């Protein structure tokens with residue numbers, strides 16, 4: 001497997017065309033889409049490197065997951081649906097420890113919470129998974145993550 005940096009370079013062109021594609025899909029109506037496309041490109045690039053550092057080892061490079069161990073992140077409602085629940089599960093994790101959300105599926109692995117990442121980092125990585133591999137859900141803003149943390 002190539003080094004992460006080499007993989008990131010190889011995939012960068014695909015990432016750069018993504019915002020253009022999304023802009024033509026009626027995404028402008030969402031609050032997050034009010035950010036400029038250059039800003040969005042930066043957000044997605046940051047989200048991608050955070051994903052590679054924190055999530056990829058379990059959910060895999062294309063979000064395909066590992067059968068029986070970790071769920072896929074492609075075409076699942078918890079990724080593309082309610083932002084509040086997605087943010088909460090990412091901050092708290094899923095498992096049997098105090099503070100984690102209870103497990104939902106037949107997965108033998110557990111997921112630690114990512115409370116230690118900043119609001120901006122959580123927003124970037126979640127925007128990345130919501131807009132990659134065929135997922136096409138509105139971006140998540142830093143403010144939404146801030147609000148979710150206050151509500152806990």
Ligand code: HEC
Nearest residue numbers: 054055058069070071076078094103104105107109110111
């Ligand atoms: C140690 C492995 C591991 C890591 C690292 C990990 N996860 Fe998970 N993740 C899991 C497992 C296992 C589940 C399913 C838990 C359950 O429902 O019982 C899960 C569930 C999820 C779900 C819900 C999927 C569904 O089907 O409902 C999302 C969304 C998610 N993870 C996102 C992330 C993001 C974003 C990161 C990185 C910031 C991440 N995960 C890092 C193991 C991991």
